[in-house]
Each structure stands twice: as structure tokens, then as C-alpha cells.
Amino acid sequence: MKYLFLICEIGGESLRGDGKNTFFPILVKDGEVIGFGDVSDDDFHPQQTEVVDGISYVYPIDPKGIERKWRYARQTIEEIKDMLFPKMKKDGSYEIMLGKNFGQYKTVWQSNLYDSSVHGKQLLNKLVPNAEFSFPKSVYAVKDALYAVVKNRKNAKVLDFFGGSGTTAHAVQMLNKDDNGNRIFITTEQMDYINSVLVPRLIANDTNKKNDGFVYMELMPKNLGYLKDVIHSKTTDELKAVYQRMLQGTDTDEPADISFRADLSKIDWVEGFDKNKRLLVKLLDKNGLYYNYSEIDDKNVRDLISDEDYAFNKAFYEGGE
Template structure:
């Protein structure tokens, strides 16, 4: 208060700064400060205290800290005057200060995150959406998003669990193990930053669709407000973007409830990317709406501008369009390309192409399209008018497309036909394999019976999304930070099985089912494939453990026991006075159970939900030898 009084007394020495009734004209002082008024600066320099506060010395020159002075002037109630208090200051305030005057950021995340509402770790917990609406200073947010200590590490392969020994790394030092990480997914993303920034080829996520119902691919809050859902997504997508490689692609699946809002947000975050919204028919039976029955959802592909990053789709043989391998039209004659005139040899019993003959000599002219020799049929590119034409592929290149050819007898004559098994992806995907009931729910039940997922993704819709981006990159890293039942990991394993790839998945999930469903599913697939493994990790909890106890409590008595434990072991907010909390226990008991829970969660320090890497060797956090070992190896601390 002394500095406040000194400043006021000093400013009043200048008559222009004082009104007729003796009060300071705050708006005049502000205007003078904004214009570096000489009279104002001289007043401040002449006072030793004010000189030390609002000026800094750079090479024997005093520099006026204009921003600090204006901020100081605006924030102090003792200088409020009726004329200027609201002049050009219409807007939101916190504690009487306008948002643009403060150096804090309000984090408003739904309880799924276990950051500001207390969290949900069990799928049976269904509550109304509640927020702490706390304000965290910028340095506190930095601390909140620090990398975390890792715990409960184990390697799981086709033979089950075994103790963690080490991380496998490639020649560049990057971890190559498949990873399943339990913990808040926003904090998990920041934990992955040091190791995987700029290295992830594909991020595929299937976030909560915000349908307002329980039917979803996740078993947690599915009824956010639009603004809340967007905040939830924006924080994560902004962090995830840093992990993408220069040619990295993001895929976000969504339905009609948030598709429009998501599209606008993606445009804002990924300004130099093109966005394609693909329609996938995943529920052919439809969900009845007021006017329409909905059979589809969307997959938003976010791709760096100007780059060809989506490969070709596979076309099954029964869906191929075949046409004649023999050329027609202009420049289709034998003389137009001599290397394209040769026999294709077919087994008449199986109609299979056996081999390709050599290019015919110039003086050899078969008198018809088919010649039978040694029980085999030699087919030449001769048309129905007996004109010698050419095949569309030269002899030196035709072997490469043998699997795309078929021999077909029609109207008594043989033809060789070409049907490509690949093609460009279309914007509408319709196929029985995308049915989420059969290839999602039923498939998951066959791997992990009695799971709580009502409508998980079809394995093959996820597979095709992943295939579209990383089919040609057998060492790609694929991240899913909304892992759910683990369909993304399953799809990566299937793609590797098909082509012998070494693609790596990283799955992040906070819910308890990550242990008994997500991990179990992946382990079951590894058992079936008889190949592969993954490392299971958890972010080490601290205050988060208290939050989960609070949320699980069924009565006030239990909460009071938790409070006693909190006083002794937890980290409370710096402004919590334990004595005052004890004095108000009677009032606490009169609150509803939900209000009691919210109060206890609010007084916990949210920066200490999980143990920060910087606290690894802090005795207060009691990190075990195993925890230090896996954490140091993950971050390569001693290398």
C-alpha cells in the first residue's frame, strides 16, 4: 500500500492530473503514459521508489516500463474514478479486472480430462457436466503440461506379461515399441513431445461424438456443450499437431452432431492443410431421426497442402472392372510396338494364365487368335477381324501385372482381360465390412467378452483409413490419443501382418478399461497372429489419485476420511488455509454430496494431478527405483 500512496501523492503534484474535487484524473494519467509525456516521466524519475519500480537501466540509460506502469495503474482500486472506470472497457472481468489486463488463462475442460472437474476413470460413472472454472496463471499451465513420470511399466507379448527391461530404438534413437499409455490424454500428448515431435505419420482419433446419449464408442461423458466440446478438442489437436511429421496426416471421425463445428476448428488450427470429409456408411440399418434415418458418419482427412499423401485403395476381384488387354483404336497395331506382340499361355482346364511367351519374330504371323500346343492355349493379340494388334503392356513389363490379368472364354473365343486391383479412394465408402455392429461390436465381443462398448468402430473402417495414409510406409508411427477399445492398434497389427510391415502404434486412454479391455484386446490379436508386442505404461498419479477417491465416495463420512488423508499427503492450492477449512466443517457437512465432492476437488492443486518429470528425484513424490528406471530410459536422461 505504501507504493500506491507514494504514486498517488507524486502524481497529484501535477495540477493537470487532479480534478476540481482533489481526485486524481486517472484517464489523463493513462493518456500521458501512453504518449510518454515528459512531465509524467520527470515526476516518476524524481521519486526514488517510483524510479526503481517503473524504470530499468540499459547501458546507463533509463528506460520507462510503460506496460508495467499502465497495468499497475489500471489494476489498483484506489485509483478508480466514476468517470473512467468503464470508459471503453465493456467486456468480461475476473475479480473486477478485465481479461485483457490479466496474465492468466482460464482452462475449462470437461471431467473426462481429470484436470478441472475431478475426472472419471470408471465407465459406470455418469454425472452432470460440472466444472471447476479455475484460473491458472501461465507459469502454472506450463507446469501442468510438463512431461510426466512413468510407472507400472511392463512388456506384453503373445506369452503374456513380463517385466519391463528397455525400450527398443531405431538408428535415429527413436523408440520403436508399440505403446499403450494410461493417463489423461492431453497430458500424455505433452509427455510424448520430447520423443515424438515431428515423427508421427498419422494421427487417427475417434473422439466422443457429443450425441447427448450413452451410445458411443467411448464410455464416458457424451453430452458436452458445443463450446466445451470444442475446447476439449482444440487443446488436444493443437498439442497433437506438434507431433505430426511434415507429411503427417490427421484423421478425425465424427457424426452430424459436431461435424460442422469440427470442420471450422480444423480450418483454424491447420491453416496450411486441405481438409476432406469422407462419408462412411457404418450402420446400414440406420438410426431413426425426426426426418431421416442416419446410416453414416464422417472421417475428416487433414492433409498438408499440395502433397499426394493418400495412396490407392484395394479393389477386390469381385468388384474389379475388367477390359481387354488387347489394344484397339489408333496406334494399336502390331507394327506400332513390336515388343507388345507375344503369346499369353493359358491352361484350358483351369483358365489360369501360366506364363508369357517371347516376342514373336517379324516373319511369324499366326493365322488366328488361339493356337493349341502341348495341351496349352497360346493367345495372341488378334482381333475379331483377324487383324494383328498389340497388348497394352510390353513383354518386359507384363510379368509385373500378371496378378491383374484373367483369361476368359466368351462366345467360343478366348480373351485376356485386365482388371486393376487398386484405384483412387472415393469420398463415399459403402461396404458391408464397415458395419460397426458386425465388425465392431461382435468382433470385439469375440476377443474380449462382456465389454461395455455399445458401438465400437468397425475394424475395417479404421484399417482402410490407416491403409490410405501409411500403406507405402512400413515403418510409420500411428498415434491414437482417444484409444477406446483399441481398434486402431488392432488395425495396425492387421496391416503389418498382411505386408510384413513394422508400423508402430501409440495408444492413449485414461479410463480403467484400458487395462482389462484395450490392452487385453491387443494382446489377444498378438496371440492370434503369433507375433508382436507392446509396452504398457501409466502416468504416475499424485493428486489424481485423491480425485478418483473423491469421485468414488458414496457418502460424507468417506469424504471426511479422504480429507484427513489429503491434509497429510496431498498438494493443496497455495491459498487454502487448512485451519479455516476445519472451522467450516459444519457448513461442509450441510452441502449436498455432489457439492462436497466438488469442493474437495477444487482445493487440490491441479498442477500436481500427475508427477512431473522435474519431480522425479523429489522425495515428496516417492518415485520408486522401477519408476525412475523406465522414466529415465523413456526420456534418455542419462544418455
């Protein structure tokens, strides 16, 4: 979603005297428009933003101090109050912006902010130097797409099943910075770069995003541990040792879940190390790579996890804090 400055651009018929009832204060408190003041007398010349009793009175004055006019007159501006968005500048003053939140969105969006090279790859490398990620999306393209849905939902939960380099989560952080929101992102990713790219990106310092911290979790491995052991085995004897643990388990691990298609009575070691490795990979039930939450109260599973992890899972899946 793009914003348009409510203040008129410099040009013809944009000065204070060019419009009737268009020079008045817009009242801002806690980052929101709370009302509008009366039309100012002609001999009244305020600062662009004046603060009185904790309320900011924002006037249509450009950065050079030239008095201009709002696009809407005092008698009509209240009709679009919900579309106004105050944006605080570094000096504490405000710019009042108009959100184009009416009608249907266009199929094609065009903006320099959507340049994936500058606001995707270059931005990522600024936050995470030498990040190995070929084509991250522009964070502004994702931010505008999210804005179209959660602009007025400051406590929304945004779920991203394919986290990638973390662009969606980053965009949520930026939205929260804009309006001091408390939107939550839930991001999942199965690739190793979650540790080298995604997490470092989200904790990196960036003045454009609000970083309240986050919880990073990994699924508890089950068959995955055996799968990794098979893959990393270097000899047939090592494979046979893994196979025995798959069948019998250990003091700290349950036996593996074997594929229902496997007939263990017919399993036999064959010539060729790679063939035996592929055989063990096929034996493992791929649906059992991780423990399911439905098994959390099973005694054998409960003994494997800490009280802290148990309590966290209960709170996460059952809606607790």
C-alpha cells in the first residue's frame, strides 16, 4: 500500500491563500489522529508541529517553512479521518499521510521501493553481510501487501510457511515500527540458512523496524536423528550399528519408526556400501522424522523432554501465554 502526502506538493495553487478553510491543525496523540482544530486566522503563523498538553497540532507547512494547504477543507476532512496516518519524523514533528485504502487494489504495483536488487539483496547484505541468498524479495513489496490486510489490526498474527531469508517477518517488524503495533509473525523454514541468514536478519539493528525479540524453536527430532546417522556413516559396520539402534533404541532415544512397507524378516545386507545406505534410508518412515504434539503425554516421549519444553508446547498449542 502506497501513501500520499496529505500536504500538497509544491506547485500551482498549493499555498495557504489558494484554498478556503484548508489551513488548520490536525491533532495527533500516541501516533493517531484524534481530531481537527478550527481554521486558523490569517494572521496566525504557527510552527509545522506544535505540542500542547501532550497533543501535537500539525499544520500544512512544508520542510522549508512555507505555509500551504491541506487537500481537504475543514468541513470535509472528518469524512476521511480513518484514512489519515501520522508519520513521525526524526525531529519529533509529524507528516500527515493519506492511505489509499479505498476501492480495489491494482493488479500491477509500480514503485522504486519494489526493486528486489536494492531493497532485497542489498538490504539483506547490509543487515547480514555476505548472506548467501540469491534473490530475496523487496521488503517494501511484502510490507505493502501485508498493510493491505492488517493495517487496522495491530495485534494480527502473520503466518509464513516458507520463511526464506525472513522478508515477511522483517516487513511485520517495519509495520509495527510505523504505528507502534504488536503484530506477531510465525515463520517456518527447514533449510540450514535459518541460523545463518533468517535469525541474524531479524535481530540486526535497523532503525526502520521495531524489534521486540522473538522465540526461536526447532522441532524435536525422532527418525531424523537416525536418518542423519545413516547419511553420515562411512563404513558398513557403522551402518549396521545404526541399524541396531533403529530397532532397539537407546537410553535416550526410542526405536525408529519403520516404514509399514518394510518386511524386516527379509532384510539382508548386500554387496555395496551405497546400496546398504539407500536400504536403511528407505526403511525409515519419513512421516516420523519428528515427534508429533499428539505424542507429548506418552510416557516414553515425556521422559525425553524437559519440563520447560513441555510447558512451552502446552502454552503454544493450547493458546496460553
